[in-house]
Amino acid sequence: MLKVSPEGIISDGRIIVRRFLNLEHGPLSSVVALVLHQTDSSTAQQTFNSYAKNPHGAHFLIDKNGQVYQTASLLMRCQHVGRHIRSRCLEIDKPSCDSVAMARIQAMSWSNHVKALDAHERAKTYPQRYPINGDSIGIEIVGRSIDAKTYESVTSEQNNSLQWLTGELYAHFSISLQDVYRHPAVSYKNPGEAATAVWK
Template sequence: MNAYNSGGNGAHFLIGKDGHIYQTASVLQTCYHVGKLIKSKCLEIDASSCDIDTAKLKLLTWRQRINAIDKHERSKSYPTRYPVNADSIGIEIVGKSIDSETYEAVTVEQNSSLQFLLDELYSVFTKITSEDVYRHPTVSYKNPGEAKSAVWKK
């Protein structure tokens, strides 16, 4: 299956509702799955540790603010910032968006396959752990319900 071959759009892996895992790109290839703009890891986790001028951010419109945050964060390296397309592996779990806040629940089979796939990736990329795995809405401005019921931390 090579559904994302046009320009690298999509994720490296898809997990179907039945738990079947499809690899759609080499893990050495950059795929565009994270989102256009990333959130600030320091603002999300511990604003007091953040090196961004939050007072200036408050003066900006929402669109200007998220663009400024993205630009600032991309000047950092991982793990100081959230992962971006160039330094991450994308795993998409098939499901329907119910509305702007909600996605359908991840199936038992999908969660089982997700854990299997992550265990395999952890064995190949020995420096990553479950702390390096993020849901889309944590990292970028996507539907907050995406993969909400996905389980990858033991």
């Protein structure tokens, strides 16, 4: 099991702690899922430079060589998912959706649709909906976006570290590999983000 301090900081030889207090936005009362990201940067240092002046970021960062950094406390909420989540029932189990509500939402203009769908989904509890900032841990993987649909490939060192880290986090939070999501599955992002991340 991971050794975690009362402040939510991990003590482990495989993790370097680079905590950014400005990424932390209030307590994270429960963790039900992990969300995987890519940074659109070439190095961990570039991401640290942006974290130093930005409220958006995640709890972990995995560099190209597989080095894992903890960048925020496990007890604190980070802004990594984005403002509007997609509908899980629409994506994976359409018959389970509230068809009347969905028809009403789908008749709206795109921007109203995104907001109304988000509000509709947030009224549900996980796993009926996708994870949100208030109940998930974010893992950033260093890698650039290449175009609107593609990110550069996650390295084998990064995937090895990701598999180790997710395994430790499953045990720590009593979750499983079914509770890991790529960012574009959860909200409206470049569909290539974390596409080559392998956690199982």
